[in-house]
Amino acid sequence: MTECLLCNVELLTRPSWKSLLALDDEMVVCLECFSRFKRSNQKFEDTLLKNITALYEYNDAMRDYLHQYKFLQDIALANVFKNELRDVVKSKVNIIPIPMHPKRKVARTFSHVEELLKCARISYSDVLEKKDDETMGEKSKKERLAISPLFNLKSNAIIEYEPYLIIDDIYTTGTTLRHAAALLIEAGAKEVEAVTLIRARLND
Structure with missing residues (x-):
């Protein structure tokens, strides 16, 4: 018996031809729980980023998901x-x-963005390192916009003149993505796009 990861009800699923061929995965949450997430697929531009895609909007269901995850x-x-x-x-x-x-990875026991990619079977390059252990959620919009550079390139990182795609869990003001994009472009990237799971709004 498979249970919904959010509400623990039994999932009544049948294998599809896609799942049997490893082209798709069966649902791990029930339809009722999944329907509470508000799909966005919003595409927009930001400074230094050619394109940003946010898959979902931040609502009560997503807040609860992030807290549990x-x-x-x-x-x-x-x-x-x-x-x-x-x-x-x-x-x-x-x-x-x-x-x-x-330090924060040790406290959380895993990297939440990297784990999203691993579960989706998406190959990625671990070339950035965070300079301090503060989180953007602890800062106001004004503080985010005035912050000093957030990342360094790892010593063995090689950035080619090619497109790059940044993955993050949540877009609020775009500060985190802009800092990462600026570093990659300075290092030689042709252009930078981004995909985030969520787009949220931050009050001043």
Whole structure:
């Protein structure tokens, strides 16, 4: 018996031809829970970024999901959006996740962005490192916009004159993505796009 990862009800699923051929994955949450997430597929531009795609909007269901996944360390929830994430990046190359600071990764026990990619079976390059262990969620919009550079390139990183795709869990003001994009472009990237699981709004 398979249970929904969010509400623990029994999932009544039947194998599809896609899942049997490993082209798709069965749902890991029930339809009722999944329907509470508000799909966005919003595409927009930001400074230094050619294109940003946000898959979902931030609502009560997503807030609860993030709390359980990131703060209660329920790593199995990385599987919830693997099909959607895989579909949107399947033709992309040079995929780079936004990293956690090593101290915060130890505290959380896993990197939530990297785990999303692993569950979606998406290859990625670990070339960025976070300079401090503060989170953007602890800062106001004004503080985010005034922050000093957030990332360094790892010493063995090689950035070619090619397109790159940054992956993050949530877009609010875009500060994190802009800092990463600026570093990659300075290092030689041709252009930078981004995909985030969620787009949220931040009040001043």
